[in-house]
Structure formats: C-alpha cells, structure tokens
Amino acid sequence: MTDVNALNREFLKYDQVRKSHTYRLAEGEQDEFDEDYRIATLDFEPFLRGDAGDTARFAEAFNGALEEIGFAVLTNQGVDPALYDEMQDATLSLFTSTPLDEKMRFRAERFGSVNQGYFPIEETSDIHPDLVEGWVWCRRAFDVPHRRAAEFRAQDYWPDARYERQFRKLVLAHEELFKPIAQAMLMGLGVDPHIYDEKLTGTNFGLRLNYYPPMSEAQDRSGAGRLLGHEDVDLFTILPATHADGLQVWNHRSGKWVRMQAPPGSIIINTGDYMQRISNDRLPSTTHRVGKPSDGSHLIDPRVSFPTNVYLWEDEVLEVLPGLGTPRYEPIEAITFHTRSTSKFYGDEYAVESV
Numbered sequence: 001m002t003d004v005n006a007l008n009r010e011f012l013k014y015d016q017v018r019k020s021h022t023y024r025l026a027e028g029e030q031d032e033f034d035e036d037y038r039i040a041t042l043d044f045e046p047f048l049r050g051d052a053g054d055t056a057r058f059a060e061a062f063n064g065a066l067e068e069i070g071f072a073v074l075t076n077q078g079v080d081p082a083l084y085d086e087m088q089d090a091t092l093s094l095f096t097s098t099p100l101d102e103k104m105r106f107r108a109e110r111f112g113s114v115n116q117g118y119f120p121i122e123e124t125s126d127i128h129p130d131l132v133e134g135w136v137w138c139r140r141a142f143d144v145p146h147r148r149a150a151e152f153r154a155q156d157y158w159p160d161a162r163y164e165r166q167f168r169k170l171v172l173a174h175e176e177l178f179k180p181i182a183q184a185m186l187m188g189l190g191v192d193p194h195i196y197d198e199k200l201t202g203t204n205f206g207l208r209l210n211y212y213p214p215m216s217e218a219q220d221r222s223g224a225g226r227l228l229g230h231e232d233v234d235l236f237t238i239l240p241a242t243h244a245d246g247l248q249v250w251n252h253r254s255g256k257w258v259r260m261q262a263p264p265g266s267i268i269i270n271t272g273d274y275m276q277r278i279s280n281d282r283l284p285s286t287t288h289r290v291g292k293p294s295d296g297s298h299l300i301d302p303r304v305s306f307p308t309n310v311y312l313w314e315d316e317v318l319e320v321l322p323g324l325g326t327p328r329y330e331p332i333e334a335i336t337f338h339t340r341s342t343s344k345f346y347g348d349e350y351a352v353e354s355v
C-alpha cells in the first residue's frame with residue numbers, strides 16, 4: 001500500500017519507543033510551519049580539541065538542542081568540505097549514469113538489521129510513494145576493517161569499484177566522528193561519556209545516498225513528497241548540509257514544522273530510535289521529511305543527500321543507560337528492535353527476533 005495522504009498513526013504499532021504525535025507523511029496544505037525557529041548551530045572544535053571546560057560547555061549546548069528538537073547543526077567537525085562536493089558529484093553520477101537494469105541487480109534486501117542495496121523511485125517504503133531513488137551500503141560493502149570472515153569483493157555491492165573508493169573516503173571521515181558525537185551526547189545526559197566507546201569501535205553503519213530527480217508536472221500535482229515523514233531507527237545520523245533545501249523537522253513543542261537551514265560544509269545531527277530508547281526518552285527520535293524546496297526548483301533541479309546512520313551490531317542489547325531514572329523500556333536485542341520498527345516500511349515479515 002502506498003498512500004500520499006497517510007498519517008503516521010496508522011503505523012503506530014511498529015514503534016519501539018513512545019511517539020505520541022500525529023503527522024502526515026507528506027507535506028499537505030494544512031501543515032503549519034514555524035518559520036522563526038532556528039535549529040542550533042554549534043562549533044564542534046571546542047569539544048574535539050578544547051579543555052575540560054570547553055567539552056562540558058559544548059556537551060551542555062548540544063544536549064539542550066537535542067532535548068528540545070532532536071536536531072543540531074555542527075560546524076568545524078574536521079571534514080574537508082571538498083569531500084562533500086566530491087560526494088555530491090559522485091552521487092549524481094552514480095544515479096544518472098547507471099542503467100536501471102544494472103541498479104536492479106543490487107535491489108535492497110535485508111541483511112542483519114538493515115535493508116541494504118538499491119531502492120527504485122517510489123519504492124523506498126511500502127507506505128508512501130516517495131519521489132526518491134536511494135541506495136544503502138553498510139560496513140560490509142566497504143574495504144574497511146570488519147569482523148566478517150569473508151573476503152571483501154567490491155563487485156558484490158557496487159556497479160563500479162570506483163564508487164566504493166570514493167564513498168569509502170566519506171565513511172572513513174565520518175567514522176572518526178562516531179565516538180566524539182556519542183561522547184558529547186552522553187556527557188550532556190550526565191552519563192559516563194565512554195560507556196559506548198567499545199560498542200562504537202568498528203560498529204555497523206548505513207551510508208544512504210538519496211537522489212531526488214526533478215519532478216514532472218504530474219508528480220508535482222500528485223501530492224507525494226520527496227521523502228516521507230519518519231524517524232531514524234539509529235543512534236544518530238550524520239547528514240552533510242545539502243545543496244538543495246527541503247528537509248523539514250517536526251518541532252514537538254509547537255506542533256509545527258521547521259525548515260532546516262545549514263551552512264555549506266556543516267553536518268546535521270539528529271538522534272534516532274536507538275538513542276531515544278537508551279536515553280529513557282530524554283533525547284527524542286525526531287520526525288523529519290523532505291518536501292519541495294523553498295525556491296520551487298524541484299521541477300528543474302535534482303536534489304542529492306548522503307546521510308550516515310550510526311547503528312550497533314545486531315547482537316548488541318539496547319538498555320536504558322544508568323542514572324536516567326526508572327527505565328521505561330526493557331532491554332532488547334538490537335536486531336529485534338530494529339527490524340520490528342522498520343517493518344513499518346518493509347512489511348510485517350521484515351521483523352525477526354534474532355540474528
């Protein structure tokens with residue numbers, strides 16, 4: 001079933017953390033926007049290279065933004081902006097120069113927790129006809145240190161090995177940030193900042209490339225959005241600022257949508273379901289979606305984005321962190337949590353209990 005008018009409430013039974021609000025998956029006439037709200041933009045350098053006072057101040061400000069809306073923008077995160085420009089070009093090249101039958105050889109399938117591979121346009125989920133093509137690669141699809149037994153072979157995952165080499169650069173740059181970002185979140189919560197260091201060493205992740213082609217007039221009239229409203233099912237997501245806007249974030253305090261604006265070269269961080277679960281609801285897994293850009297360029301220009309979702313391996317247990325009050329949730333194996341939640345998008349048979 002795909003429905004341009006669907007509401008999140010129709011799929012509540014899948015959620016593995018509390019989500020009490022109601023929203024349309026696609027932007028609609030009745031949606032209200034909070035045009036004055038500004039998501040916090042924070043300089044990450046004092047946390048990465050500062051003294052104890054600098055790290056504590058950053059952690060407090062970061063936590064404040066995340067508790068308030070679940071999103072923050074980080075600048076000076078130490079990644080060369082030229083890498084993001086290369087990613088933009090390589091993503092456009094991958095989607096526009098790979099024939100559809102070649103893309104379909106890599107069609108997405110569940111492996112462990114994550115649906116990995118190519119998602120054709122209108123098939124990112126079963127519940128809304130998103131006007132996006134996507135492609136997801138997890139750790140095993142990169143020639144990086146991995147706990148796998150099998151030898152890495154680029155042709156198992158990539159239409160051309162040069163894409164693996166290009167996208168690996170982003171993976172390696174962002175992997176450097178996994179622990180510092182988690183440490184800042186944990187410090188802001190008043191929890192031992194190193195409690196997840198081991199779990200995040202060589203952890204699993206998903207690099208998702210999104211290619212939103214220019215919309216036809218018929219698609220524009222259909223009411224379908226570019227990417228449905230959803231919450232990420234991860235610890236957190238690292239999204240480099242996009243060239244074209246359109247990302248909308250749900251403000252749970254005002255019940256209105258906020259248009260994301262992030263400076264070039266910055267990264268947008270948002271917390272996901274894993275983090276809401278282990279933080280005992282302190283850090284919300286915030287709803288977001290992609291609508292039409294504010295300048296109306298969706299009829300002419302494509303949009304590209306390349307978020308990295310930070311996961312735990314399937315056999316890890318998600319347990320409320322110590323010191324955050326009476327746990328509202330039972331401990332749960334990551335694969336159970338992850339696949340139950342994402343069976344909302346992929347059908348009930350997607351959910352599995354263990355590895």
Ligand SMILES: [Fe+2]
Binds near residue numbers: 230231232288
């Ligand atoms: Fe997302």
